[in-house]
Amino acid sequence: MYIVQIASECAPVIKAGGLGDVVYGLSRELEARGHSVEIILPKYNNMRYDHIWGLHDAYRDLWVPWYGDRIHCSVFCGWVHGRLCFFIEPHSEDFYFDRGTYYGCDDDPLRFAFFSKAALEFLLQSNKRPDVMHCHDWQTGLVPVMLYEMYQHHGMEHQRVLYSIHNFKHQGFAGSEILWATGLNREAYYFHYERLRDNFNPFSLNFMKGGIVYANHVNTVSPHHAWEAMYGDCGFGLGHTLHQKSFKFSGILNGVDYAIWNPEDDRYIPNAYGLSTFEDKALNKKALREKLLLRACDKPIVAFIGRLDDQKGVHLVHHAMYYALNRGAQFILLGSATDSKINDWFWHEKHHLNDHPDIHLELSFNEELAHLIYAGADMMIVPSKFEPCGLTQLISLRYGTVPIVRGVGGLVSTVFDWDYDSERSPEERTGFVFYDTDNYAVESALNRAIDLYYNEPKLFQQLALQGMQYDYSWKHSGEEYIKIYDYIRHK
Numbered sequence: 001m002y003i004v005q006i007a008s009e010c011a012p013v014i015k016a017g018g019l020g021d022v023v024y025g026l027s028r029e030l031e032a033r034g035h036s037v038e039i040i041l042p043k044y045n046n047m048r049y050d051h052i053w054g055l056h057d058a059y060r061d062l063w064v065p066w067y068g069d070r071i072h073c074s075v076f077c078g079w080v081h082g083r084l085c086f087f088i089e090p091h092s093e094d095f096y097f098d099r100g101t102y103y104g105c106d107d108d109p110l111r112f113a114f115f116s117k118a119a120l121e122f123l124l125q126s127n128k129r130p131d132v133m134h135c136h137d138w139q140t141g142l143v144p145v146m147l148y149e150m151y152q153h154h155g156m157e158h159q160r161v162l163y164s165i166h167n168f169k170h171q172g173f174a175g176s177e178i179l180w181a182t183g184l185n186r187e188a189y190y191f192h193y194e195r196l197r198d199n200f201n202p203f204s205l206n207f208m209k210g211g212i213v214y215a216n217h218v219n220t221v222s223p224h225h226a227w228e229a230m231y232g233d234c235g236f237g238l239g240h241t242l243h244q245k246s247f248k249f250s251g252i253l254n255g256v257d258y259a260i261w262n263p264e265d266d267r268y269i270p271n272a273y274g275l276s277t278f279e280d281k282a283l284n285k286k287a288l289r290e291k292l293l294l295r296a297c298d299k300p301i302v303a304f305i306g307r308l309d310d311q312k313g314v315h316l317v318h319h320a321m322y323y324a325l326n327r328g329a330q331f332i333l334l335g336s337a338t339d340s341k342i343n344d345w346f347w348h349e350k351h352h353l354n355d356h357p358d359i360h361l362e363l364s365f366n367e368e369l370a371h372l373i374y375a376g377a378d379m380m381i382v383p384s385k386f387e388p389c390g391l392t393q394l395i396s397l398r399y400g401t402v403p404i405v406r407g408v409g410g411l412v413s414t415v416f417d418w419d420y421d422s423e424r425s426p427e428e429r430t431g432f433v434f435y436d437t438d439n440y441a442v443e444s445a446l447n448r449a450i451d452l453y454y455n456e457p458k459l460f461q462q463l464a465l466q467g468m469q470y471d472y473s474w475k476h477s478g479e480e481y482i483k484i485y486d487y488i489r490h491k
């Protein structure tokens, strides 16, 4: 099969969160199974160019219709750790992708509507006709809309779209200007409830809703979250649409790329270790402490890695920091915030705790440091309000770092409580799970974890080893994606 991924991220060259990991890891798995995969991305000025090999201009004169005029683009091509990627660069005064940031601009809907249009034009003009176009999140929600309303009439009638939703919270809203810009036009037609009109704001078009309505199949990134989005409040207003389209909606658990996340062969950690050499994990703990100037002692290290966003339960993260310190643990936080209030809050904490020998806050995005933390920490806390899949707990399991998670979304399906999981035998349990969103819930889970660490070190180690034995690679999920591609191709 010939598959083209159209996305706003691909790790490690463009990564803000799990979306980047998924686009890269899934593509690698598909290729390993003999499929042909290409990835279309925006050419941001702040992406990690050091991770691209052989970047060259592959298509110099791509003219993209925009607002009744045309924008001249160049398409660059290069390999990101073996994956063939095309980067679209518009030459216009809007500088859509020269903002020093991937997201967070006022005109994000226009930027990514343009990217979606340009990706389709690139496929059309360069005569690429993939069997499946796999689009991701709100940024590419308009791809299936434009494919079925415009491009299938220009020679792309056999292309099929799978639309994957990694986060329902961000849906992409715009007014009628988006219709005039992309050439979809026909306001009355698209502002219809059955098409792009937002379910709650009648004056707004919703990109993600468009993706759901027009794609051949839609999925989110865990079966449990698919259920939560349809029947709970995790669909952020799209529950009814998902219900209407439930015949083509499913959940597929994300995988982890074990070629990148593997403690036995990880170039960012000083000491490789595995199941049979687990004691060497302690050497990474030592290296982590030395790097972050934490004192050497016999305390456990509790870590948090993630976007500092309301979704991730920042209040609980904050509480966990101080509670862990009081309970005789060290704490390491690696995170960055786009919200200025959250950013200011954690910078204030960082200054306040600056010389503390048992805590380190690293307020940046740092892929290399993330590897060392997964390897060196004893526990990873993930107190999310909602979590479509969650990769941090899956990576932690691989590194023998015991996850302490809130029981929502993909976290429920991947972490099994040491004390209370009645559905699994003690040998199958992998971490600690709490359900409420108050401080007490975090405290009780942290207490159980820290007590086990101090009082029953052998059992704590056994728990870590049990987690390492699970296989959350792309093997299984890759197969599920291929089944869906096959299904929509032959429908």
Ligand code: ADP
Residues within 6 Å of the ligand: 016, 017, 018, 019, 021, 305, 306, 307, 334, 335, 336, 364, 365, 366, 367, 370, 389, 390, 391, 392, 393
């Ligand atoms: P989300 O997609 O909601 O951000 P996930 O748990 O699915 O959350 O994926 C997060 C990914 O981003 C993981 O690979 C994690 O290690 C990485 N990550 C998050 N924040 C940072 C950071 N500040 N520095 C390095 N890696 C980070």
